[in-house]
Amino acid sequence: MVHPSDTSDATFETDVINNDTPVLVDFWAPWCGPCRMVAPIVEELAGEYDGRVKFVKLNTDENPQVAMKYGIRSIPTLLVFKGGEVAGQIIGFRPKSDLQKRIEAVL
Numbered sequence: 001m002v003h004p005s006d007t008s009d010a011t012f013e014t015d016v017i018n019n020d021t022p023v024l025v026d027f028w029a030p031w032c033g034p035c036r037m038v039a040p041i042v043e044e045l046a047g048e049y050d051g052r053v054k055f056v057k058l059n060t061d062e063n064p065q066v067a068m069k070y071g072i073r074s075i076p077t078l079l080v081f082k083g084g085e086v087a088g089q090i091i092g093f094r095p096k097s098d099l100q101k102r103i104e105a106v107l
Contacts, residue, residue, distance in 0.1 A: 002047045004055035009065040015056055017084040022106050023054045027070075027077045029061045034093040035076040041096045042078070045103065053080075053103060080106050 004026060007015040016023045026042050028035035046055035060067040060075055070079060070086065080088035080102060088102045 001043075002050045002055075004042055004046050004057045007056040007058050007063075007066075009063040012058070012063075012066045015054075016081050019054055019081070019084075021052070021054045022087070022103075023056060023081045024103065025079045025081065026055070026057045027060050027067055027072045027075050027079070028057060029059060029075055031061075032075050037093050038076045038078075041099060044096065045099060049103060052107060078102075082106050 005015070007025065016025055024042070024045070026035075026038070028039070042055060042057075045053075049055075058066055060072060074091055076091075076093065078090040078099065079086050087106045090099060090102055
């Protein structure tokens, strides 16, 4: 099974910005209930889109710089990056079908 990898303030540019593949970033924190609800959906999608989309998670408590840079005010927030730019944004818990539509729109 494919799992989202962790990214950080230090590795974000390499993991996300400089990646040739579209990247979905899951901004989350351990204390966030809705983040725990969206995590299994992100896991499933990581498997379904393996090779086409990279999935990474960013703990906003431990990595405030990237979260501030992208104006993340509420979590979970999912940002889809393509070519180093934000190509899609999903704020809050959404059903899997909504996330798939956002991902498909970027591919």
